[in-house]
Amino acid sequence: MNAPAMITTTGQKIATQRTTKSRLPETDLDQIKFGRVFSDHMFVMDYADGEWQQPRIVPFANLEMSPAALVLHYSQTIFEGLKAYRNVNGGVSLIRPQANIARMNHSTRRMCMPTIPEDAFLDGLIELVKLDQEWIPKDEGASLHIRPFMFATDEYIGVRPSDGYRFIIFTCPVRNYYSEPVRVKIETTYSRAFPGGTGETKCGGNYGGGLYPAKLGQDQGFHQLLWTDGLSHKYIEESGTMNVFFNIDGTLITPALDGTILRGITRDSIIRIAQDEGIRVEERQVSVEEIESAARNGRLRSAFGAGTAATIAHIQSIAFDGAVYDLPDVSTRELANRGKEAR
Numbered sequence: 001m002n003a004p005a006m007i008t009t010t011g012q013k014i015a016t017q018r019t020t021k022s023r024l025p026e027t028d029l030d031q032i033k034f035g036r037v038f039s040d041h042m043f044v045m046d047y048a049d050g051e052w053q054q055p056r057i058v059p060f061a062n063l064e065m066s067p068a069a070l071v072l073h074y075s076q077t078i079f080e081g082l083k084a085y086r087n088v089n090g091g092v093s094l095i096r097p098q099a100n101i102a103r104m105n106h107s108t109r110r111m112c113m114p115t116i117p118e119d120a121f122l123d124g125l126i127e128l129v130k131l132d133q134e135w136i137p138k139d140e141g142a143s144l145h146i147r148p149f150m151f152a153t154d155e156y157i158g159v160r161p162s163d164g165y166r167f168i169i170f171t172c173p174v175r176n177y178y179s180e181p182v183r184v185k186i187e188t189t190y191s192r193a194f195p196g197g198t199g200e201t202k203c204g205g206n207y208g209g210g211l212y213p214a215k216l217g218q219d220q221g222f223h224q225l226l227w228t229d230g231l232s233h234k235y236i237e238e239s240g241t242m243n244v245f246f247n248i249d250g251t252l253i254t255p256a257l258d259g260t261i262l263r264g265i266t267r268d269s270i271i272r273i274a275q276d277e278g279i280r281v282e283e284r285q286v287s288v289e290e291i292e293s294a295a296r297n298g299r300l301r302s303a304f305g306a307g308t309a310a311t312i313a314h315i316q317s318i319a320f321d322g323a324v325y326d327l328p329d330v331s332t333r334e335l336a337n338r339g340k341e342a343r
């Protein structure tokens, strides 16, 4: 990703309005479902008259907007997902937030949206997480999912970039997303992305378009799809919200970033950790045929998806063209398990 030219700060202090009634006492952090429980506050910053307005932290609450708001019709909206967790010293760590900020600003350009000042973004993130840190579950494998997003607010139904935007960050305490190993299907009819499209942009439309093929797969008993390239359907791209890795004969292989694949930060961390550990890593085209033949010959030792929400999701079986290939038992998977520990 090219380093974006950034306005580094709005230079404005965050105005904070605390909730008068925390929902934490009535929330059982041990019993939460992914993405359904939200912490007390959110960070909000509006873009109007060509500039970012005063950032603020307010109680998490519903939004009010015009039914004609541009975002509701043409999906001019982008998001990010990152994590905070309790580290071994009892403090709070954010995982590579600058990488998410850079990626979000990469998305802003593709979607004709204003760049978010890096300092204001990071300050807001830190202030918000500090304020709601009691919401971070303390046990292993649980964390605080952080959801920054931005959308077009103009009240107008013509197709054009909005003049006004709202940038929000909220957080949710989460437990592991997929606890069980997943069954995936290689998708060769529908496409998530194509050259020149928005595949490497974390924009709303990408996910809306993926729902129907994913639903068809779920009806057949698959948790997730493995998308293939939109032109030939011969090369593996990624999964729903995860990049994908294959261990063939001890080499870790992942599809190269070609503009249609989301530039996963977890993907990047895994590549670095694996290389540090002396594991051979290849970023290149991965054909469906190669995976199928490796699975058939027993050379495909493991496969896993990698993303902030799922961390590492072991793949139990891969279906293609009516055949289902079962992969070796998860407990024997050395590479992926080590990655999971290193998170």
Ligand SMILES: *Cc1c(COP(=O)(O)O)cnc(C)c1O
Pocket (backbone or CB within 6 Å): 081, 202, 238, 239, 240, 241, 242, 243, 262, 263, 264, 265, 266, 267, 306, 307, 308, 309
């Ligand atoms: C967010 C996302 C990923 C994973 O990215 P991380 O930065 O690792 O969370 C992978 N693929 C898609 C399509 C995504 O939306």
